[in-house]
Amino acid sequence: xxxxxxxxxxxxxxxxxxxxxxxxxxxxxxxxxxxxxxxxxxxxxxxxxxxxxxxxxxxxxxxxxxxxxxxxxxxxxxxxxxxxxxxxxxxxxxxxxxxxxxxxxxxxxxxxxxxxxxxxxxxxxxxxxxxxxxxxxxxxxxxxxxxxxxxxxxxxxxxxxxxx
Amino acid sequence: xxxxxxxxxxxxxxxxxxxxxxxxxxxxxxxxxxxxxxxxxxxxxxxxxxxxxxxxxxxxxxxxxxxxxxxxxxxxxxxxxxxxxxxxxxxxxxxxxxxxxxxxxxxxxxxxxxxxxxxxxxxxxxxxxxxxxxxxxxxxxxxxxxxxxxxxxxxxxxxxxxxxxxxxxxxxxxxxxxxxxxxxxxxxxxxxxxxxxxxxxxxxxxxxxxxxxxxxxxxxxxxxxxxxxxxxxxxxxxxxxxxxxxxxxxxxxxxxxxxxxxxxxxxxxxxxxxxxxxxxxxxxxxxxxxxxxxxxxxxxxxxxxxxxxxxxxxxxxxxxxxxxxxxxxxxxxxxxxxxxxxxxxxxxxxxxxxxxx
Numbered sequence: 001x002x003x004x005x006x007x008x009x010x011x012x013x014x015x016x017x018x019x020x021x022x023x024x025x026x027x028x029x030x031x032x033x034x035x036x037x038x039x040x041x042x043x044x045x046x047x048x049x050x051x052x053x054x055x056x057x058x059x060x061x062x063x064x065x066x067x068x069x070x071x072x073x074x075x076x077x078x079x080x081x082x083x084x085x086x087x088x089x090x091x092x093x094x095x096x097x098x099x100x101x102x103x104x105x106x107x108x109x110x111x112x113x114x115x116x117x118x119x120x121x122x123x124x125x126x127x128x129x130x131x132x133x134x135x136x137x138x139x140x141x142x143x144x145x146x147x148x149x150x151x152x153x154x155x156x157x158x159x160x161x162x163x164x
Numbered sequence: 165x166x167x168x169x170x171x172x173x174x175x176x177x178x179x180x181x182x183x184x185x186x187x188x189x190x191x192x193x194x195x196x197x198x199x200x201x202x203x204x205x206x207x208x209x210x211x212x213x214x215x216x217x218x219x220x221x222x223x224x225x226x227x228x229x230x231x232x233x234x235x236x237x238x239x240x241x242x243x244x245x246x247x248x249x250x251x252x253x254x255x256x257x258x259x260x261x262x263x264x265x266x267x268x269x270x271x272x273x274x275x276x277x278x279x280x281x282x283x284x285x286x287x288x289x290x291x292x293x294x295x296x297x298x299x300x301x302x303x304x305x306x307x308x309x310x311x312x313x314x315x316x317x318x319x320x321x322x323x324x325x326x327x328x329x330x331x332x333x334x335x336x337x338x339x340x341x342x343x344x345x346x347x348x349x350x351x352x353x354x355x356x357x358x359x360x361x362x363x364x365x366x367x368x369x370x371x372x373x374x375x376x377x378x379x380x381x382x383x384x385x386x387x388x389x390x391x392x393x394x395x396x397x398x399x400x401x402x403x404x405x406x407x408x409x410x411x412x413x414x415x416x417x418x419x420x421x422x423x424x425x426x427x428x429x430x431x432x433x434x435x436x437x438x439x440x441x442x443x444x445x446x447x448x449x450x451x452x453x454x455x456x457x458x459x460x461x462x463x464x465x466x467x468x469x470x471x472x473x474x475x476x477x478x479x480x481x482x483x484x485x486x487x488x489x490x491x492x493x494x495x496x497x498x499x500x501x502x503x504x505x506x507x508x509x510x511x512x513x514x515x516x517x518x519x520x521x
Contacts, residue, residue: 003219003220003223012283012286013283013287032283034279036279037240040242055223055224055227057224063283063286069239071238074227074228075226075228
């Protein structure tokens with residue numbers, strides 16, 4: 001059995017819990033409910049040659065990055081970095097969290113999600129900035145936990161990366 | 165144990181054990197569950213099987229063992245049962261580890277309530293700031309288009325002032341009909357001697373340069389002497405003194421103007437030739453007004469205007485010819501020669517004078 005621990009990382013209220021709920025249970029709630037500590041979910045991703053069980057660690061998104069407890073990430077093989085596309089500052093938060101995790105546990109595969117793509121009129125991340133990150137070879141998705149757009153794709157991509 | 169009396173120790177132990185629903189697992193070197201105990205039922209873990217791998221039975225243990233940094237603590241992990249536990253891993257004998265469960269459900273719920281309020285507040289503030297920024301940039305854009313509009317307005321204003329005297333433009337903007345009687349003004353006509361013939365011989369570019377020079381000079385002198393250039397007709401310019409604001413020295417102002425204009429013509433050479441002018445002045449009452457309402461023209465009408473034009477036509481090259489009426493208004497500073505009475509077309513015999521340099 002192929003079982004992989006994946007950590008959801010990002011600032012508060014970017015949609016980590018909603019993305020996990022959309023991916024695991026195919027539901028979305030408009031109500032914002034903050035996460036304290038960690039909630040763990042599991043979802044199987046099937047490929048033609050194998051099936052990967054993703055153990056998803058939905059970590060609390062801290063207001064203050066300094067208080068983030070890196071120790072939760074121990075044993076993880078991949079990261080889902082989540083950015084709120086309507087709040088530009090959350091990009092820096094996601095990238096900083098990744099740096100802190102890599103400093104502790106070394107580099108690991110990740111996907112970068114610009115979430116809330118349904119809020120087109122409040123979108124605040126320039127296309128050029130996203131393209132620049134793509135140039136680095138990063139796997140980037142413009143997701144919507146509300147509509148489900150690209151959520152499955154992003155998790156499948158990460159599953160294929162960690163299963164190698 | 166810390167020298168506490170037995171009953172106190174016992175009480176603390178019981179209190180903590182019940183309050184935190186203490187449960188434990190022992191995990192062996194093969195990462196299988198070696199033993200379990202305490203309040204495992206509280207966490208819904210009664211069905212855990214000893215001798216089987218822990219990571220297959222508890223998802224959150226995936227990847228955690230072997231753990232190089234013991235003791236290891238993870239706060240507030242929500243288990244599938246919905247209970248929230250603080251998890252403690254610490255070393256046991258024979259390369260085994262203990263996994264301790266301490267209930268933290270109430271603490272998590274409390275903190276969640278506080279954090280919910282705090283984050284919602286922060287989100288609202290962020291949203292407010294974003295909206296303010298948007299408002300500001302909208303205001304900025306509005307201000308810029310207002311400035312553009314006001315620049316356009318000023319340009320239109322400047323254009324209007326170029327074709328109309330300022331006070332007339334002002335009244336026109338107030339939708340006023342403009343037709344004023346002016347009892348005492350002087351009217352001047354001036355044109356270039358032999359212009360039509362010269363235009364044919366020097367070509368269009370030089371012709372345009374000549375007219376440009378002549379009319380620009382007429383404009384500049386108008387400002388200098390407080391006269392108004394009313395219009396140009398071909399190579400002829402029409403200038404008036406004494407309006408829109410009346411002045412008693414209108415004849416003298418226009419005499420100065422005429423003398424200076426003639427000098428300006430003499431100074432410049434076009435295709436080797438100076439500009440020689442023919443100038444005529446007459447003084448008297450006129451009617452001034454604006455005609456048209458899309459393409460405005462401020463103009464003068466009356467016998468005074470007609471006679472001034474006739475006098476100009478009768479003037480010799482380089483001559484400034486003035487009517488008797490203008491002559492009578494000029495002071496002794498202006499030297500002039502009598503020309504006697506001359507027959508002018510449509511007017512009869514007219515007494516005229518020549519203004520000397």
